Amino acid sequence: MIFNSLEYIIFLPLVFILFYVFRHKFRVFILLAASYYFYISWNPAFIILILLSTLIDYGAGLSLEQTESKRSRRLILSLSVCANLGFLFFFKYFNFALENVNEILLAVKGSYEPIKAWDIILPVGISFYTFQTMSYTIDVYNRKTKAEKNFAYFALYVCFFPQLVAGPIERFNNLVPQLKEKADLVIQNISHGGRLILYGLFMKMVIADNLGVFVDSVYGDVAGMNSLSLVIAAVFYSFQIYCDFHGYTTIAIGSAKLFNVNLSENFRTPYLSGSITEFWRNWHITLTTWFRDYIYYPLGGNKGSKLKWAIAILTVFIVSGVWHGAKWTFIIWGGLHALIVLFEKLTTWDRKSKNVFIRFVKWGITFFIVTALWVFFRSSDMDSAVLYFKSLANNWNLELVELTLEPFLLLGLFIITDLATRKKNFAMTLDKVPSVFRGTIYFVLIFLLLSRSGTDMNPFIYFQF
C-alpha cells in the first residue's frame, strides 16, 4: 500500500475513525494492527523481519537498563547493532559485495567462474526502521533514554505506519511520548493533517510524477540526447527527487498529525542553500542528524585534529551514500559531497555573506553542484553516469527538445509554493491566509491533483532504499 493509492485513501480514514472510537488504552493496539497491516500489504513474509528486529531491540533495551557492567552493556549493544546491520547487510548489500568479490577474484586469478547473485528481495523500509531501532538501543546504552517496558508502544515505535517505509527517521524520545499521550479529537489536527496530505500528494503526483516522465525518457537514452535535454533532465530530476521525497514526508507528517503525533521535519527548502554544508542541514534532516549523532560525534566530530575531523566527514558521507543503495554511483555521490563539504569548511565558503550578490552567486553554485551530483544518484551505474557527462560535452547544442510547457508551469507553481512555505510548513502557512484565498488554494491544488497527476504512477523513489 502506498500513500498515492486508493487503498490508502480508504485505509487512513478507517484507521482514523477506529482510533477515535476506542478509548485511549486500546489505541496503541489499533495503530499497531494498522501498521502491521500496512506493512503486510507490501509483502507478508517481511513482517517476520520487522518483528525480529523489534524483539531484538526491545530485549536489548531492557537488558541494557538492567545491566550495570560496562563490558556486558557493550556486548549487548554490539549484539543488537550486529543483528540489525546483519539484516541490512544481507538484504541490501550481499549481492553488491558478491559482485565486487567476483570482480576482484577475476582480476587476481585471470579466469574465474563467478559466484551467482542470490535472488534477494529488498524489504521495503528496512534502512529506515533499522536506523530507528538502532538509535533507540544506542540511546539506552548512552543512558539518553530509558528502556521502554511496554512492548506494544515499543513495537509501534518501530512500525508506526506513516513513517515506516521512508521516514522521517524518528527518535524514541520524540515519538513514543506522543503516542502515549491521550489524543483528543481536535479540529486543528484534522485540518493541518488534511492540508499536509493534500500538499504532499500534489508534490508527488502532480510535480514529481510529471517531471519524471521527461527524466526517464532522457536517462533511458542518454547517448542520443542533446545537451539541452540533458540539462533540463538534470534540473527536473533535482525537483523530481525533492518533490517525491518531500511529498512522501509531508503525507507522513500529515497522516501522523491526524493521530495527534508531530513527526520531525525532514526538509527546509534545501534548494535555497548557499553551500553544500547548508544543503545537508536542510535535506533529509532526520538522516543527517542521525549520522551526526551516531557516527560523526562518536568519531570525534570537529573536536580533534583536522585529519580526524576530515576522516569523520568522509566517513559520514560515504556511509550516507552506501545507505542509499548498494551501488558505486551512490558511494561516489556521497564521496563527492564529502569533498565539497571539506572544501567549504576549510575555505569558510559555507559562512553566510551579507552581500546579496555573493549570496546569490553562492546559491547558484550550490544548486549547480547539487544538480550535477544527482546525475550519479539517478544513473543506473557508473558507466551511465560517465556517459551522461560525455554526452553533455559531445552533444552540445541547444535545439529545442520535444517537451510541452506544462511541466515548466507546474514546476514554477511548485517553486512559488515552496518559497511561500519556507518558514512554516504548508498547513501552518495557510492558517494566516484569508479564508477565500485559502479556498482558492485548495481548489487549485485539488483540481491539479485530479486532472494533472502523472499517469505513469511510480512508487516513491526512497522506497528502494
Added chain:
Amino acid sequence: MNVVKYIAIRLVLGVVFLFVMNQLYLFTFWKGDINQHGDTLENLWVVDTSADAIYFGESSNFHVDEADTMKHRISYALDTLVPNLSIATVDNAGLHAGSYLSLIKNIPDEMNLKFIVVTLNYRSFAANWRYAAFENYLAKSELMMEPSIPILNRFLVSLKLYDYKTEKEREDQMKTAWKNEKFTIPDFEYNNVVEWDSAMAWQTWLNVNSNLNEENLPLASHYIKNFAFSIDTLNNERIEDLNSIVNIGSEKGYKVIFNLLGENTEEAEKLVGKELIYLMEKNRSLLVNYYTSRGVIVVDNFYEIPDSCFVDRSWPTEHYNYQGKRIVAENIKKAIEKNELHN
C-alpha cells in the same frame, strides 16, 4: 459534534468543488487527455450524428496492402454497397470487445441508429491477445472513456486503477493461460498450447509435416499460440463484454451485428494440421450459435477469405487485401438485406 459539523461542511463543499472542477476540466484538459490516453473516442466524436449505423473495427478495417489499387476500409466498401444507409466508422489498432463496449457506451443519445457492426476477431479470444502488453493502454483508454465524471476518470488513471500490469506480469499471465487453459482434440496427445508449441519448437514436426520447414516453423508456432484455445463462455472476458454490448443494443433499440472475421484456415491447416482446424471450427460454431441465439446477427466470414487475400505472411492476422475486404463487406451487406435493416 463540532468535528462532525466540520467534516460534514467540508464534504458538502467537496461535492460542489468536484462539480465545478469537472466542468473546468471538460473545458480545459479533457480533450487533450483523451487524445493522449483514449484517442479512439475522438473517432466517435467526429461521427455524423445522423448516421444510420456505426462500424466498429480494428486494424483489419484500415490496414492496406501496398499492392492494392483500392485502399479503402471494409466500412467504406460497406457504405458504398448500401447507398440508402449512412454507415460511420470508428476504428483503431488492437481494439477488442472491451474497447468496443467502452465506445458503445459513449454513443451520443441523439443518434438514431438502426444497427451497429462490431468486429469479432477470433484471435482476440486467445491468451496471446487477452494478456498482450498493449492491454495496458486499452484498459487505460476504457477507463478514460467511462461515461461517469471525466475528472474522476482521469484521477483513477493516475492511480492506475485499471487493469495495469507490468510486461513481466502480462507475460506470466499469458504463459499460465497457455498451460492451464486446456482443450480437447480427439485422438491428439496435446491439450494445451505449451505442450503443442514445445513439440513444434523441438522441430520434431519437421519430419511429420512435409509443409513445415525451418523458415515457416515460427509462423506455425504463432498459429498455435493465437488459434489453439477453447472458448470458455463463463470466464472469457471477451464473452462478458460482448454480452454487455448485446444488452446495450436491446436497451437502446438498435440491432447488433457481429462481424466474425475470416481466418487463414488454409495456411493454418497446412502448417499445423487438421487438429487446429478442429479447434477453430469448434470455437467458430460456438460463437455463431451462442450469439445467434441471443438475437445477434452474426456475419460469418470465418472460411470466406482465400489464402491469397491475406497480406501478412509472417504472422497470423486478419489484414486482407481489398478483395478480402470486399468479401467481408458484401457478406455484411447480405446480412443487412436479409434482416431488412436497409430500409
